[in-house]
Amino acid sequence: MIEGHKEIDAPAGVPVWDVDPYDPALLADPLDYYAELRSKGPFAYLPRYSVLACGRYEETKEVFSDWERFVSSRGVGLQDFSLEEPWRPPSIVLEVDPPDHTKARAVIERALSPRAVRELGESFRRDAEKLVDELLEKGTFEAVEELAETYPTTVFPDAVGLGKSDRRKLVDYGEMVFNALGPDNELRRNAMAKGPGVVPWIMEQCKRENLKPDGFGATIYAASDTGEITEEEAGLLVRSMLSAGVDTTVSVLGSAVWCLANNPDQFRVLKDNRALSRWAFEETLRYTSPIHTFCRTANVDTEVGGIKIVEGAKILCVLGSANLDESHWPGADSFDIERRPSDHLALGVGIHGCVGQNVARAEVDAVLTAIANKVGSIEPAGEPIWRPNNSVHTLDRLPVTFKGK
């Protein structure tokens, strides 16, 4: 075993590449790694972790969407759950395959349906306008803490139906969940060290008696009244929302502001056509991939792109790289909100495709629309700093200036 999974040999025709994709310096600035990975072919064998890394669009999409050959039930990080015990009880929607996946997915999908999310639109927009007014008042501010973290940790816990919420604990829990998917490195160990202060609090929030009667959480528990799922499963689905719904939207909001600050022409295009805010969201996802890497495990001996893959092989699906593949997106390295990249892989694809995307879209749409309506220009006000994480690509600091009209 190596990093909790089966050790494999480099398949015939696959180059061996001595890179550490979880090196914090690389995680903070991954573009060269992505380009080199794509240049090596459909896969590269990384001896350091004994995994196959996949970073071209076609093959990444094939592996990521084929749940029968490339399962999630053995974990979507480096660890193989069939060989090693995971750090927490597995997610019943992420870390599972059909048929078990189907029922849980239906319940959470219903709770986060377009209709359920539409009802929140007005309050999302109100909160976004209030926040943007405050930031305009400040002029120059730090957009990670003051915008990207503030907004989702204000509106999302409310939407779920949490009581008095603790922003830090929500962000720290996400940091644990996403760093846990990587190797036993310092990033993972530091995040895990926060566990005792965070995990019991999160689990407490997931209990039925601690959820308000009108949130996503209550809808999930309603499915346990009809016997569709058990009460314990309902709690785990609420845990999924708190695991997946915060750091991801924090990332995309920070990155959207970063993209618009660096591409003033694109901010102009958005201001001239507010209907593009949806596509600004999708293009930000394509361009920055909030989840840069998720794994799958080959559950059978198989073949992809002419390469033989053995059962038990861990495959790093490098979504951040696939979303920048020139052979799929001409001019991939430019941020263009008129591109309309509906087939990017940032939200996954197939049965595990992001179930919270309606919520994320509504949040980002509310914020970008408020910015487009109220802000005249967005300017960088210092060097951005990225925060390395084993699976999330996210900013740590982003000083910007909002100028009025």
Ligand code: OVM
């Ligand atoms: C979950 C979960 C955790 C992290 C990510 C995710 C992106 C889901 O606990 O179900 O999806």
